[in-house]
Amino acid sequence: MSDALTRPTIDDIARASGVSKGTVSRVINGHSTVAERTRVRVQEVIARLDYTPDPAARNLSWRTGQTLGLSLDRDDPMLSPYQVLFRRALEAHTAPLGVQLLDLRADLTRLARLPSAVLVMHAVEGDPRLSFLQQQGVPAVLIGHHPESFWVAPDDEGGAHLATLQLLEAGHRHLAYLGVGPSQVAHDRQRGFERAARTVGASTQLLAADFTVLSGYRAVRRAWEAGVRFTGLFAQSDESAIGAVAALEDLGLNIPGDVSVVGFDGLPELPLPYSLTTVSQDIPRIASTALTLVGEAISGQRPRGEFIPVQLISGATVASAPGGSP
Amino acid sequence: MSDALTRPTIDDIARASGVSKGTVSRVINGHSTVAERTRVRVQEVIARLDYTPDPAARNLSWRTGQTLGLSLDRDDPMLSPYQVLFRRALEAHTAPLGVQLLDLRADLTRLARLPSAVLVMHAVEGDPRLSFLQQQGVPAVLIGHHPESFWVAPDDEGGAHLATLQLLEAGHRHLAYLGVGPSQVAHDRQRGFERAARTVGASTQLLAADFTVLSGYRAVRRAWEAGVRFTGLFAQSDESAIGAVAALEDLGLNIPGDVSVVGFDGLPELPLPYSLTTVSQDIPRIASTALTLVGEAISGQRPRGEFIPVQLISGATVASAPGGSP
DNA sequence: AATGGTCTTGTAACCGATTACAAAAAACTT
DNA sequence: AAGTTTTTTGTAATCGGTTACAAGACCATT
Known part of the structure; x- marks a missing residue:
């Protein structure tokens, strides 16, 4: 018998739906030999009692774990x-x-x-x-x-588009994309960036980087020192965005006063003194x-x-x- | 009956040692009500047959997992x-x-x-x-x-000592420690570093950093640009060592020609074109x-x-x- | 030798599922 | 309507352990 304190077992389900353990088990595991009527009835009871099979018991029966x-x-x-x-x-x-x-x-x-x-x-x-x-x-x-x-x-491309729009709406017309690389993800995000930038004819700089902090730092610092300029930066990952922010700070620039930065991923609790604008993945x-x-x-x-x-x-x-x- | 293909069960142990399941179970769980003689005998059999209790079965009995x-x-x-x-x-x-x-x-x-x-x-x-x-x-x-x-x-201090000795043996007398910080680990490694450096009177620079790549990069670059010089660097972590190497390279220096670097942790497969000298933890x-x-x-x-x-x-x-x- | 108390061990029920097998019910045949 | 086949369901054994309880062995008393 199940009381409020213990999880229901297969026996509880069997009793509540007026069938035997065996039938309930067949319903759970989708064996085809169960009449439609009973299957529905058992599944209703399972849902109502919020039943989940005990993994230990299943593993014991199956003689191996999933x-x-x-x-x-x-x-x-x-x-x-x-x-x-x-x-x-x-x-x-x-x-x-x-x-x-x-x-x-x-x-x-x-x-x-x-x-x-x-x-x-x-x-x-x-x-x-x-x-x-x-x-x-x-x-x-x-x-x-x-x-x-x-x-x-x-939705990598859509997210990148969203991020870039944010920069455009803030009036930025000199943009940079941080993250050019061989991966599929890098590609999709770059495409979203370029699609958004193209709609208003903003200038775009492309910086090669992977997803890491260091790579973001080096790419941004090197580009800036080489004379590349932009006021809005979209980084393909929050980590490379952190590197970018650090690099820009080390160059004496103010965030977001001189350069605005948007990241991607939505990581919580970043090692930053302020919150990063970013595209959050669920x-x-x-x-x-x-x-x-x-x-x-x-x-x-x-x-x-x-x-x-x-x-x-x-x-x-x-x-x-x-x-x-x- | 257990053949070569299936793991032995508690019944196999019971049979092989001439006692009942119950007694074997008591031995396994260290219940005190087992005679010393039988306990030893059962444990020998357990060791010989390389028996491990099935976790699923135990969890089922205990009605909860560990x-x-x-x-x-x-x-x-x-x-x-x-x-x-x-x-x-x-x-x-x-x-x-x-x-x-x-x-x-x-x-x-x-x-x-x-x-x-x-x-x-x-x-x-x-x-x-x-x-x-x-x-x-x-x-x-x-x-x-x-x-x-x-x-x-x-052995943090011992490892740091070892790492520093390596630099000293290579003839370095101008050393730097990367990783000054509040943590216990940082402390111990710093102490090992200083103890080694002191034995030959090498000069020591202390750079503040945590365990991350970025922090290593910034600390080293900033120090070097401020005129701090050294030919041997001991970093408290492989990650900050990577940052240090990157910073030194960006400053136009050659590793290990101009500066030798030793890390700590022994991480495999670092993102480096060459192997890092490091203290490996087991x-x-x-x-x-x-x-x-x-x-x-x-x-x-x-x-x-x-x-x-x-x-x-x-x-x-x-x-x-x-x-x-x- | 009979009594009682400790130690130690065996027995059997139980944990919560799965599944082979048999029994019952339903659906066709002739 | 009785016999056959097919579909659906119940029954009971099983997976590998744990543990309450009972029973047996052993020892010291009286």
């Missing part, structure tokens, strides 16, 4: 804060399900045991990881826009969507993808352009 | 690579035990459920986390040297020692601490001092 692999694109330990947050968000969902998160090296061949499914970050065209997983029959979900697969991605939602897709992939449904909307967060690093008319 | 909290000293998501590696090393051990790792915020008060034990990183004198845990009766193990508690720590061993101590703390043994030795890794960032006699 695992979800997480395949990053690089092996180095300098995990970005974004990746750390993403992993945390995932874990928040998988832990209650008893699903173990596995950090996979970029090279997936010869794994001790294959995971039940894999989340592949930043897959590229013809990525060897994808063909390997397909060949092994392991369901995969990609983080990042990709055709013919299950995928989730933030990391928890990306993670939970990824898990939904994992479920669909496992049950063999048709591949689909989803863009997760982003949101502009106004901080203290954007001000009106010097002498500009907003 | 959790290990990990309390970092800050809440921001910019987890350092060191912390990422440490967490991974921990997970490699806890996962097979079915122990869930919990990321705790720096503020431990009002947790939904208290973890079975907590690993506290970088506790300071009179840390509120410690008193809270003690009051709640949650066993704690500290990462970092600390009296009157369970603790593990790398992170896996720190992690496994921490878990051993957790076990001791839970079973109420007397608090003890352990220093884990470090090791110098020779890379390509140390060369003989210009004109120096090694």
Whole structure:
């Protein structure tokens, strides 16, 4: 018998819906041998009592636990804060399900045991990881826009467009994009930047950088010292934005008085004395969507993808352009 | 019956040692009501068959899983690579035990459920986390040297001494320490540096910095531009060493031709074109020692601490001092 | 030798699920 | 309407442990 203090068990569900444990179990696991009427009735009870199967009990029956692999694109330990947050968000969902998160090296061949499914970050065209997983029959979900697969991605181009508009609306006409690089993400964000800048004919400078603080710092400092000028900067990541801000400060410039800066990612608690204007990604939602897709992939449904909307967060690093008319 | 393909179960142990499941279970869980003779016999069998209890089955019996909290000293998501590696090393051990790792915020008060034990990183004198845990009766193990508690720590001072000796042996007599700051770790490493430098009367410069790349970059660049000179630099972390190298390069200096650099931590796969000379911490061993101590703390043994030795890794960032006699 | 108290061990129920198998119900046949 | 097949459901064993309780072994008293 279940009281208010203990979670309901499969027996509670069985009793409440007038069927046996076995039938409830079949409903839970989607076995086809259940009559439609009873299936619906049982599922209503499950929803009403807010029942979730005990992972320990399932693992015991199954004689093995479920695992979800997480395949990053690089092996180095300098995990970005974004990746750390993403992993945390995932874990928040998988832990209650008893699903173990596995950090996979970029090279997936010869794994001790294959995971039940894999989340592949930043897959590229013809990525060897994808063909390997397909060949092994392991369901995969990609983080990042990709055709013919299950995928989730933030709206990179839209977000970049949004960020750039913010600078344009503040009257800036001399813009710079920090983050030119080979990755898909860098591409999409650059495209959004250029599309926005083009609409009003603003001048654009393109600075090469990856996602790291140091790379942002060096690119901005070097460019500025070489005579490159701009009053509005859009950085492809919050980290490189931090580097940019530091570089500009070291050059004696005032933020946002002399240069306005917008970042991307929406990381909380940055090491900055003031708040960064940025495009916030809904990391928890990306993670939970990824898990939904994992479920669909496992049950063999048709591949689909989803863009997760982003949101502009106004901080203290954007001000009106010097002498500009907003 | 257990064959070679399946892990042994408690029944196999019981059969092989001629006792009942119950007795084996009592041995495993250290219940005192087992005769010394049988306890030894059972444990021999357990060791011989390499038996580990199935976590799912235990969790099912206990009606709750075991959790290990990990309390970092800050809440921001910019987890350092060191912390990422440490967490991974921990997970490699806890996962097979079915122990869930919990990321705790720096503020431990009002947790939904208290973890079975907590690993506290970088506790300071009179840390509120410690008193809270003690009051709640949650066993704690500290990462970092600390009296009157369970603790593990790398040999920070010894490692710093080692690193500095490396510079001295290469003939450097104008040294700098990068990393002056308020943390215990920064203190210990600085002390090791100064102790070594003092033995030969080398000149020492002290540069303030935390553990990050950017902070290393800015400190070194600013100092050098202010006229501070040195030919050998010891950085308290690999990350700040990377920043230092970048700064020196941007200043037109050659590494290690003009300045030799030694880091600390021994991170693998750094974003550097050449290998960094560094003091490597044995992170896996720190992690496994921490878990051993957790076990001791839970079973109420007397608090003890352990220093884990470090090791110098020779890379390509140390060369003989210009004109120096090694 | 019978009594009583400690220690130590075995027995069996239980944790919360899954699933093979059998039984019951429903749907067709002829 | 009786017999067959198919669909749906219940029953009971099972996964690998823990633990309350009972029973057995051992020892010291009287």
